[in-house]
Amino acid sequence: MAKLARIRISDDEASRTLAQLNDIFAMIEQMRAVDTEGIEPMNHPLGGSQRLRDDVVTEHDRREAAMRNAPEHQDGLFLVPRVIE
Amino acid sequence: MSVDGSTDLARASVAALAKVLAAKEVSAVELATLFLDRIDAHRDLNVFLDVRPDVTLAQAREADRRRAAGETGPLLGVPLAHKDIFVTRDWASTAASRMLKGYMSPFDATVVEQLAAAGMVCLGKVNCDEFAMGSSNENSAYGPVLNPWDKGAVPGGSSGGSSAAVAARIAPVATATDTGGSIREPAAFTGITGTKPTYGRPSRWGMIAFASSLDTAGLMTVSAEDAAIVLSAMMGFDPRDSTSVDRPPEDCTRDLERPVKGLRIGVPKEFFGPGLSPDVEQSVRAALDVYRGLGAELVEISLPNAALGIPVYYVVAPAECSSNLSRFDGVRYGHRASKYRDLEDMISRSRAEGLGPEPKRRILIGTYVLSHGYYDAYYLKAQQVRRLIADEFRRAFETCDIIAGPVTSTVAFGFGEKAADPVSMYLADLYTVPGSLAGIPSMSIPCGFGDKGRPVGLQLMADYFQEARMLGAAHQYQLATDWHRRVPAGF
Amino acid sequence: MTNPNWEVVIGLETHAQLSTQSKIFSGAPTAFGAEPNSQASLVDLALPGVLPVLNRGAVERAIRFGLSVGATVNRRSIFARKNYFYPDLPKGYQISQYEIPVVSGGGITIEVGGVEKYVRLTRAHLEEDAGKSLHEDFHGMSGIDLNRAGTPLLEIVSEPDMRSSAEAVAYAKKLHELVQWIGICDGNMQEGSFRCDANVSVRRRGTETFGTRCEIKNLNSFRFLEQAIEYEVERQIELIEGGGRVVQETRLFDPDRVETRTMRSKEDAQDYRYFPDPDLLPLVIDDAWIARVGSEMPALPEVQRSRLVEVHGLSVQDAQALTASRATVDYFEAMLAALPGEAKLCANWLMGELSARLNREQIDLARAPIDAPQLAALLRRITDGTLSGKMAKDVFDAMWNGDGTADAVIAARGLAQISDAGAIAAIVDEVIAANPKSVEEFRAGKDKAFNALVGQVMKASKGKANPQQVTDLLRARLG
Ligand SMILES: [Mg+2]
Numbered sequence A: 001m002a003k004l005a006r007i008r009i010s011d012d013e014a015s016r017t018l019a020q021l022n023d024i025f026a027m028i029e030q031m032r033a034v035d036t037e038g039i040e041p042m043n044h045p046l047g048g049s050q051r052l053r054d055d056v057v058t059e060h061d062r063r064e065a066a067m068r069n070a071p072e073h074q075d076g077l078f079l080v081p082r083v084i085e
Numbered sequence B: 001m002s003v004d005g006s007t008d009l010a011r012a013s014v015a016a017l018a019k020v021l022a023a024k025e026v027s028a029v030e031l032a033t034l035f036l037d038r039i040d041a042h043r044d045l046n047v048f049l050d051v052r053p054d055v056t057l058a059q060a061r062e063a064d065r066r067r068a069a070g071e072t073g074p075l076l077g078v079p080l081a082h083k084d085i086f087v088t089r090d091w092a093s094t095a096a097s098r099m100l101k102g103y104m105s106p107f108d109a110t111v112v113e114q115l116a117a118a119g120m121v122c123l124g125k126v127n128c129d130e131f132a133m134g135s136s137n138e139n140s141a142y143g144p145v146l147n148p149w150d151k152g153a154v155p156g157g158s159s160g161g162s163s164a165a166v167a168a169r170i171a172p173v174a175t176a177t178d179t180g181g182s183i184r185e186p187a188a189f190t191g192i193t194g195t196k197p198t199y200g201r202p203s204r205w206g207m208i209a210f211a212s213s214l215d216t217a218g219l220m221t222v223s224a225e226d227a228a229i230v231l232s233a234m235m236g237f238d239p240r241d242s243t244s245v246d247r248p249p250e251d252c253t254r255d256l257e258r259p260v261k262g263l264r265i266g267v268p269k270e271f272f273g274p275g276l277s278p279d280v281e282q283s284v285r286a287a288l289d290v291y292r293g294l295g296a297e298l299v300e301i302s303l304p305n306a307a308l309g310i311p312v313y314y315v316v317a318p319a320e321c322s323s324n325l326s327r328f329d330g331v332r333y334g335h336r337a338s339k340y341r342d343l344e345d346m347i348s349r350s351r352a353e354g355l356g357p358e359p360k361r362r363i364l365i366g367t368y369v370l371s372h373g374y375y376d377a378y379y380l381k382a383q384q385v386r387r388l389i390a391d392e393f394r395r396a397f398e399t400c401d402i403i404a405g406p407v408t409s410t411v412a413f414g415f416g417e418k419a420a421d422p423v424s425m426y427l428a429d430l431y432t433v434p435g436s437l438a439g440i441p442s443m444s445i446p447c448g449f450g451d452k453g454r455p456v457g458l459q460l461m462a463d464y465f466q467e468a469r470m471l472g473a474a475h476q477y478q479l480a481t482d483w484h485r486r487v488p489a490g491f
Numbered sequence C: 001m002t003n004p005n006w007e008v009v010i011g012l013e014t015h016a017q018l019s020t021q022s023k024i025f026s027g028a029p030t031a032f033g034a035e036p037n038s039q040a041s042l043v044d045l046a047l048p049g050v051l052p053v054l055n056r057g058a059v060e061r062a063i064r065f066g067l068s069v070g071a072t073v074n075r076r077s078i079f080a081r082k083n084y085f086y087p088d089l090p091k092g093y094q095i096s097q098y099e100i101p102v103v104s105g106g107g108i109t110i111e112v113g114g115v116e117k118y119v120r121l122t123r124a125h126l127e128e129d130a131g132k133s134l135h136e137d138f139h140g141m142s143g144i145d146l147n148r149a150g151t152p153l154l155e156i157v158s159e160p161d162m163r164s165s166a167e168a169v170a171y172a173k174k175l176h177e178l179v180q181w182i183g184i185c186d187g188n189m190q191e192g193s194f195r196c197d198a199n200v201s202v203r204r205r206g207t208e209t210f211g212t213r214c215e216i217k218n219l220n221s222f223r224f225l226e227q228a229i230e231y232e233v234e235r236q237i238e239l240i241e242g243g244g245r246v247v248q249e250t251r252l253f254d255p256d257r258v259e260t261r262t263m264r265s266k267e268d269a270q271d272y273r274y275f276p277d278p279d280l281l282p283l284v285i286d287d288a289w290i291a292r293v294g295s296e297m298p299a300l301p302e303v304q305r306s307r308l309v310e311v312h313g314l315s316v317q318d319a320q321a322l323t324a325s326r327a328t329v330d331y332f333e334a335m336l337a338a339l340p341g342e343a344k345l346c347a348n349w350l351m352g353e354l355s356a357r358l359n360r361e362q363i364d365l366a367r368a369p370i371d372a373p374q375l376a377a378l379l380r381r382i383t384d385g386t387l388s389g390k391m392a393k394d395v396f397d398a399m400w401n402g403d404g405t406a407d408a409v410i411a412a413r414g415l416a417q418i419s420d421a422g423a424i425a426a427i428v429d430e431v432i433a434a435n436p437k438s439v440e441e442f443r444a445g446k447d448k449a450f451n452a453l454v455g456q457v458m459k460a461s462k463g464k465a466n467p468q469q470v471t472d473l474l475r476a477r478l479g
């Protein structure tokens, strides 16, 4: 999971976290006993449908603002360790 | 009320401040200065994460200029603090995380914009649990906030900075956010009024996301009346938020004077089970008696699935947060590890260093419940039980107008008491999570003091879009009691 | 190419970039080739606190596609998050559609070697594109450009119905023609507006079950698609015949070496943790919207072709040429509207003079300096006898060079053909009087002499006399 979530965890941390997660999942377990046959999952508190935006350009160049918070950048690009494909 | 009585001004409600500002007995600049001084004097509470007096005073001068130009309005010149979950151009926006240390947002959150448009003057950004995850404020990367009532007690979380700011009267109003109880629990722990409106009514644009289907902006105030006044300015429809409800803005003060005689108050029996500590129960029952005395009708109701709220919440919220927090990868902004082997290692180390233990824990839970082979058993199941819980509220509101009960099972606990045991910490939200899952409006109002003289909150919940009715019921209680006027010693 | 022992099974996933002005979830522009990160809005950059709002134009294009392939446009579809980490994926997830896509089913008829075949579509769903990584040397680092992030895509997924690379290419070409025809994608493959992933497997002939498939990613030309499939088929057959097993994996095509190679294997396949995006509500499309989109859709190429043949009496070849693109057939229709009943003449000039000129000067029909009504106005001067075909070509040149409308050029140059019977008769009479020798010879039965007389009349009229009228009048006078 830690790899999937891209979080580096030391062995020590991992065993402590695992114990906590086990407790949490034991607590979550209660929910699994409920009969939910035929119940529609609730993804949003309110129903409704997606509102649509007109296809017009409303945003303009924000590169400078974006680069101000960038850890490393050059020529308007965000720099990262080499991407290998 | 007078300018020289600065303590009086600091303790004044928004409604009272509006009057002295309108009468030009005090200027916005004077008010801002007064609160900036109080912020400075009470730094030990660790409430504020970023204060920039020059920006605050510029806003105050602008408010004074607007008033001089003939503008009026109940919020013009009234100071407030923003929870550091709302992004702001002029103050750093960190979500109390190391990940976003010093991050300057190129835009303001809608709520920040709306309140600024109403003329409110921002005092700065206040502390909270990292990414709004927590119930004690112990999860802030910048240290915990202290409870003004008892510096050995937590102020609650995640909006602990907001609640402590208002409880200590170092800000008359503070914005807050509630995902599973993050407004109501700290409000209860610090003896103030905390209001979470219907999900989707205030915009989420510019709120650093924790769990998108639950996150709701709200307020910490001295009174329900104040909440009604300020909330009216932050409930408009926002086209930038697809889940924003398209309803006309509303005057939340309209039911304040409405008597509670005949109001049907549902009391869920499950909220008074063995887990509820006697001191809290006593104050809550006394509050219900006040309502009875005012002519309200108490109706026993049952919310049998509400107890499943916590397990459901700890599937849904982590699932959403695991995805929402993926953007913090050290590529475009935020913390980047200084040493790494390659790209993947850079991302993993940046996240490991930038994120604290609670966000990490929730990301791991969320990653697990969404992963292949577990999705149906956990995530889908949780969304189904979530509907059962919401349906239960709908049915309850056929027999009552308001639901009342405790906010928390105990008064504020001490630092470190629950920090090592996440499950016991999670259970602190037992009574608040069901309303969050349903998305209904809900609030906490002070109703007494329990063990160690720590405050107790009464929770009120209403059906969707009935926040005005709920605020009215709270205001009527506050007309009959003075718990909300109590201020901790030394403030 | 076909192997008697092996059957090839191919399914394609095609990403068509939708031709909207703005991105699918933000108001940033989609134009190609801008300065790096200058078209990445706050939303595209995934800054803390931003939220997506869906572009109606993208949905409308998806509806158009659904209608054009006889698919079901789902009245309710769901946006989901596909979670994975990649530096050009700013949110750490791609907003896509998973369980319920906007379009389900449908199909496309292709023709290979004179045989028609129906290729079924599984689905088409809306999603956002990622940014891109630039690998030029930034001191050993890569640069991330997020201009493309959030560009709307329609991912069109076929059933594994194709049995050869030729069928796959025919399918891809047909789809390519279609998305441009219905105006949802510019089809520019160099710019990545239309790219295919091919799922390829082989099985022994007669086998029911499919073999293990490999997915070849990002094929952005028909030639690469063909080469990649052929290489992959051969590789899989050789592997199995050599006693090996095909492993399910994602492969990349290397156009320089004309081979495919492993990108990632099934073992390290991603767990995308799809779930409904809590920032977006269900996409609801009502019947009225679908009906309106349907009523605004152009007739499909097949329909147009048969109409050109059956209604306008054009040859199959002409109909084929005129429906090479929407722009061509639209131009033709506009000409015909201005010059009813002259389909053949219009087709000849459009496919002849105009196309040749456009080709020579490398100009798109859409940017032709002469528009359809203007060209039709020129042709009207042929049909009414004002211009001869040769004169019309000169006028066409002048119009191309910006000298104005056909009538303006004719007036300015005094080019009008003389068709006035009286004026022509006067010239004819003069010529007869001045050339008694030729008249004599004609009457003696020498046809050549007649032609000489016509030539004299034309010369005297400076080439403007209507040749037909000249002939008729001469015959009448001499006859
Ligand atoms: Mg695909």
Ligand SMILES: [Zn+2]
Pocket: C015, C127, C155
């Ligand atoms: Zn795709």
